[in-house]
């Protein structure tokens with residue numbers, strides 16, 4: 001069964017745009033869970049452009065489904081995650097000034113670093129996932145680094161699918177089959193949407209979780225949050 005984790009970064013973007021506390025991030029997280037979401041994802045970036053470190057702390061007591069914190073494991077991020085102890089941490093190799101996540105880890109080049117940081121989170125009871133491109137060597141490198149799961153970076157698939165090209169799914173199928181063989185859990189995310197999620201889910205064996213934010217919030221502007229969450233859940237069955 002593939003779980004839907006709603007990324008609420010964009011709610012924090014809207015909140016910060018006026019300097020107040022509307023929309024309230026914690027209330028939104030409670031509501032999406034009430035509407036059926038099986039997880040809440042946040043991605044506190046070093047510049048706190050949307051989700052702030054304090055949001056991560058405030059959400060801890062309110063997220064009763066799966067709590068996933070994504071980010072580049074710089075010292076301040078590691079310290080935050082160890083103090084909050086979410087269900088899962090997803091390590092993303094984001095540059096500080098990146099407009100959004102735009103690449104997965106080179107798990108071969110960064111094996112030593114990833115192995116150490118993964119072990120530290122696991123020793124604190126936090127499930128680990130690392131953001132990777134659908135590159136077989138990087139899937140193997142993720143296994144070697146000891147992570148519990150990988151998160152397949154799905155921007156390339158989404159871009160091609162949205163242009164009408166379904167062939168972009170193949171590297172993801174190959175990567176998922178390898179991950180299953182290696183005993184790695186499989187998550188996925190970035191630019192997934194109501195348009196492409198059903199095809200992706202149908203083709204990826206063993207998909208445990210998708211984290212979706214940008215498209216889901218944009219779709220909700222027209223269709224309503226509760227309705228959109230229910231639409232995703234039906235497509236993920």
Ligand SMILES: CC(=O)[C@@H](O)[C@H](O)COP(=O)(O)O
Nearest residue numbers: 009043070092100101189190
């Ligand atoms: C790792 C990933 O794909 C998401 O966390 C994405 O980066 C969302 O970040 P923004 O909301 O800052 O675009």
Ligand SMILES: NCC(=O)COP(=O)(O)O
Nearest residue numbers: 007189190191211213214
């Ligand atoms: N890990 C992907 C995520 O959390 C949300 O990505 P997006 O749906 O905002 O592109």
